[in-house]
Amino acid sequence: MALNSINTNSGAMIALQNLNSTNNELQVTQQRINTGKKVGSAKDNGAIWAMAKSQSATASSLNAVKDSLQRGQSTIDVALAAGDTITDLLGKMKEKALAASDTSLNTASFNALVSDFNSLRDQISKAATNAKFNGASVADGSTANLTFLANTDGSVFTVKAQSLSLAGLGINPTASPTFATASAAKTMITTIDKAIGTATNKLASLGTASTGLDTHLTFVGKLQDSLEAGVGNLVDADLAKESAKLQSLQTKQQLGIQALSIANQSSSSILSLFR
Incomplete structure (x- = not known):
């Protein structure tokens, strides 16, 4: 059974991790589109x-x-x-x-x-x-x-x-x-x-x-x-592929923001127990 706590919101933490992961992917994709390269520096590959x-x-x-x-x-x-x-x-x-x-x-x-x-x-x-x-x-x-x-x-x-x-x-x-x-x-x-x-x-x-x-x-x-x-x-990026990925990640980012918002609101439901 999930713990109802105002100190620890597991759902929000998971949603935040997923959102951060999406943002990182989105940043990589935007960089590839801006530079036209999938390997722009030594840290890429x-x-x-x-x-x-x-x-x-x-x-x-x-x-x-x-x-x-x-x-x-x-x-x-x-x-x-x-x-x-x-x-x-x-x-x-x-x-x-x-x-x-x-x-x-x-x-x-x-x-x-x-x-x-x-x-x-x-x-x-x-x-x-x-x-x-x-x-x-x-x-x-x-x-x-x-x-x-x-x-x-x-x-x-x-x-x-x-x-x-x-x-x-x-x-x-x-x-x-x-x-x-x-x-x-x-x-x-x-x-x-x-x-x-x-x-x-x-x-x-x-x-x-x-x-x-x-x-x-x-x-x-x-x-x-x-x-x-x-x-x-x-080193060159497939811009058609990156463009499609950009659309997908932007949608995923919006959903991640909504999921985080929902997870953050779950803590407020605990207040109803004290009414």
Whole structure:
């Protein structure tokens, strides 16, 4: 039989405990709705929070990898642009040498062709020297390889440099490559043909490296998206579910308040015993 006491109201205590429990659940649900996260701090779920933080850090650090790979793309693009110019110049040099090999030319015409040839040759050196992006070049012969970040562990993507300078194309710059006679001009044609072949092969190699960078950059972007989606699966709240739960808890809270009110009123019934 329940004890009728004005000092101890068991019903009210039970109702209060249930109401407090409902209020705590309601607070958690409101926090999830406000933040959009079911795990917003370590106290919500320490293991999941730590895992999410680790993966978020990895996803964030991939931005540095993407920046490095994009610099690599730009460096190669500049080299390829210079290479296109250089191959065009070599074609024009061959044209001048071929024209100068004609023994029927007078001296003035021959000298004009030599001058044009030398000017084109000097432009090749300028194009190769200026083929830089952010101070780095894979075309001027100043370095053998350039490396760019490939992953968050510090591993790198290596691009083999391809010198497009005169020396890199097999034309000896110290000998001031030119011609003084029609016979020498004819010999120069062979040298220029070899240089054109060398240049196209080197540009093909750079093109392959650029494709490799493009592919890896695409992969890094997909990896970053996957990591971010994974973190979301760990910590994001299902707002549709939380909204439905909110409605339920609000109703439960109102009922709890009414139950507590009823329990508190039960003590006053004892007064009727003394009337």
